[in-house]
Amino acid sequence: AQSVSQHNHHVILSEAASLELGCNYSYGGTVNLFWYVQYPGQHLQLLLKYFSGDPLVKGIKGFEAEFIKSKFSFNLRKPSVQWSDTAEYFCAVMTYNQGGKLIFGQGTELSVKP
Amino acid sequence: EAEVAQSPRYKITEKSQAVAFWCDPISGHATLYWYRQILGQGPELLVQFQDESVVDDSQLPKDRFSAERLKGVDSTLKIQPAELGDSAMYLCASSSQGIAVGETQYFGPGTRLLVL
Numbered sequence: 001a002q003s004v005s006q007h008n009h010h011v012i013l014s015e016a017a018s019l020e021l022g023c024n025y026s027y028g029g030t031v032n033l034f035w036y037v038q039y040p041g042q043h044l045q046l047l048l049k050y051f052s053g054d055p056l057v058k059g060i061k062g063f064e065a066e067f068i069k070s071k072f073s074f075n076l077r078k079p080s081v082q083w084s085d086t087a088e089y090f091c092a093v094m095t096y097n098q099g100g101k102l103i104f105g106q107g108t109e110l111s112v113k114p
Numbered sequence: 115e116a117e118v119a120q121s122p123r124y125k126i127t128e129k130s131q132a133v134a135f136w137c138d139p140i141s142g143h144a145t146l147y148w149y150r151q152i153l154g155q156g157p158e159l160l161v162q163f164q165d166e167s168v169v170d171d172s173q174l175p176k177d178r179f180s181a182e183r184l185k186g187v188d189s190t191l192k193i194q195p196a197e198l199g200d201s202a203m204y205l206c207a208s209s210s211q212g213i214a215v216g217e218t219q220y221f222g223p224g225t226r227l228l229v230l
Contacts, residue, residue: 004156032217043118044157044205044221090156094217099169100145100209102219104156 002027004093006105013081014113021076021108023091032094033074034102035065039087047089050074061085083114116140118222120206126228132194135225139188139208145169147219148181148191149205157205163189196229203227 007022025031035047048059055067065076074091091105119138127133139146144165149157160179162170165186174181178197183189193200203226207219 034218036221043223044207046218046220049218092156099162100217101159101162101170102147102149102157102207104158106154106156 002093002095002103004091004103004105006089006091006108008108009106010109010111012111012113015083016080017112019076019078019081019085019110021089021091021110023074023076023105025072025074025091025093025103027072027093027095030096033065033067034092034094035059035063035074035076036090036092036104037087038090044090047076081110081112083112086110086112118206118208118220120204120222120225122225123223124226124228126230127196128230129198130195132192133196133227134193135191135204135206135227137189137191137206137222139206140210140220143208143210143220144186145209145211146183146189147207147209148189149207151203151205151224153202160191193227196227198229201227201229 004025033050036044037047038044047063048057050057050067058064063078067074088107088109090107092102121136146163148160150160151157160174161181163183166183181191203224205224206222209217209219
């Protein structure tokens with residue numbers, strides 16, 4: 001069965017620090033890849049997605065992610081975090097043999113200290 | 115900006131009782147999803163509708179859970195009887211097509227269920 005693994009359960013950073021959240025998936029076929037974010041008290045919202053083309057994708061609020069097919073990875077990065085980035089981040093995979101179903105990782109909680 | 119609506123936002127019930135959750139997707143979205151998110155985990159798909167038809171309910175515990183989308187618009191998810199292990203956040207999402215390349219799912223605020 002397909003699965004998504006996020007390397008860190010909880011990350012604590014100071015403002016202006018750089019961020020990298022790891023995400024690996026297990027599936028050998030064509031995939032769409034997503035990062036969703038859930039700010040405290042708010043619903044899940046799309047941060048960025050990859051479906052084809054340039055493996056480096058840029059999202060909202062200065063986030064970017066790189067798809068490395070050979071490593072089955074889709075890591076999320078931001079060069080300088082802000083206190084307002086405090087949230088839970090979910091990596092998700094959509095495979096074409098499962099009719100649009102999103103498979104989520106377990107999430108990474110990011111806490112940014114002011 | 116159009117949003118997915120869900121109600122209620124919170125529900126407390128006793129085990130063996132029946133509960134129901136409602137979802138209204140973004141207007142025009144053909145595909146509707148119900149996910150369950152247990153605390154500390156990512157969402158897991160329970161059921162997927164394409165218009166009024168069920169596309170995937172392989173992870174839906176059919177002995178106690180049921181879902182319907184009678185007119186292909188809003189949807190109801192029911193649990194009867196509720197068990198302690200059903201305590202979770204129930205999320206509804208919608209997308210315009212479902213499996214189109216790069217299709218994005220838009221999520222509602224969720225219903226947090228606590229079973230006592």
